Amino acid sequence: KEELNEKVRELGNKISMDYEGKELIMVGVLKGGFIFLADLIRALKIPVEIDFISVSSYGNSSKSSGVVRIIKDIDVSITNKHVIIVEDILDTGLTLSYVLEYLKRYRPADLKVVTLLKKLGRNSQVKPDFVGFEIEDKFVIGYGLDYNEKYRNLPYVGWVRGELK
Ligand code: IMP
Ligand code: MG
Numbered sequence: 001k002e003e004l005n006e007k008v009r010e011l012g013n014k015i016s017m018d019y020e021g022k023e024l025i026m027v028g029v030l031k032g033g034f035i036f037l038a039d040l041i042r043a044l045k046i047p048v049e050i051d052f053i054s055v056s057s058y059g060n061s062s063k064s065s066g067v068v069r070i071i072k073d074i075d076v077s078i079t080n081k082h083v084i085i086v087e088d089i090l091d092t093g094l095t096l097s098y099v100l101e102y103l104k105r106y107r108p109a110d111l112k113v114v115t116l117l118k119k120l121g122r123n124s125q126v127k128p129d130f131v132g133f134e135i136e137d138k139f140v141i142g143y144g145l146d147y148n149e150k151y152r153n154l155p156y157v158g159w160v161r162g163e164l165k
Contacts, residue, residue, distance in 0.1 A: 001156045004116075004143060007132045008036070011114060012043025014130065015084065019046055022082045023109075027074055029099060030054040031152065032088030035144035036116045036132075040086060051076045053085075053103075055095055068098040074106075083108040084129075088144045089117040093126035100126070116143070117157065 015024075028037035030052050041048055054072035083103065087096055096113060103111055114130035119137045141147050142154030 004132075004156065005039075007116075008039045009043050011130055011132060012040055012045070015040075015114070016045040019082060019084075023049075023080075024084065025049045025051060025076065025078050025081045025108075026084050026086050027078070027103065028052045028086045029088070029095070030072065032144045032146065033086045033116075035152070036088055037086040040114070049076060049081075051078075053099060055099060068095055070102065074103070078103065078106045078108045080107065080109050083111045085111070085113045087113065087115040087128075089119065089140070090115045090126060090128055090131075091119050092122055096126045096128075117145075 024046065026037060026041060026048055028034055028050065031054070034052070037050065041050060051074040052072065053070065053074050056067075056069045056071055085096070085099055085103070087099075090096060096115075100111060100113070112129040113126065114132075115128045116132040117140065118128060118131045118134050120134050122137055138159040139147070140157050140159045141151040142157045144152050145157065146152045147160075
């Protein structure tokens, strides 16, 4: 919990410096990104607008189905704005590369990515601009991340030894 706080503060400072004087919109990827986004915007020292996009790439399990669908589109205009996509975790990169391509159609001034977690050695297709932590290739839960929609409310990120119930 403390490490997360510290990292979010660090990312907030960095983004505040990089985006000083620019019109920034943060687009959270639901549902996993909602807690990270909520904390991150409070660590910013510059004005920010927020929106959310909801995509589904996973079924009811911890395995990827490989299919990405838009469930909820953004509703503020990002055209000519500076956009940062806020993601909980970058695993295969399938979700993010889809969201990036999708949002490019709206012609933002620029489009970057902040991800709280990045699994090591699995994602070559997307290069996030800001990364919180690089982690082992394990299934993690908490701080927005779920297993079958549960455990998002844990105030820390953890992994489970053995079977998840
Ligand atoms: P990707 O498309 O494989 O990069 O997967 C990204 C999405 O899958 C994330 O936005 C998460 O919602 C979910 N995901 C990937 N790995 C984990 C994990 O370890 N725990 C919980 N959700 C995960
Ligand atoms: Mg997600």
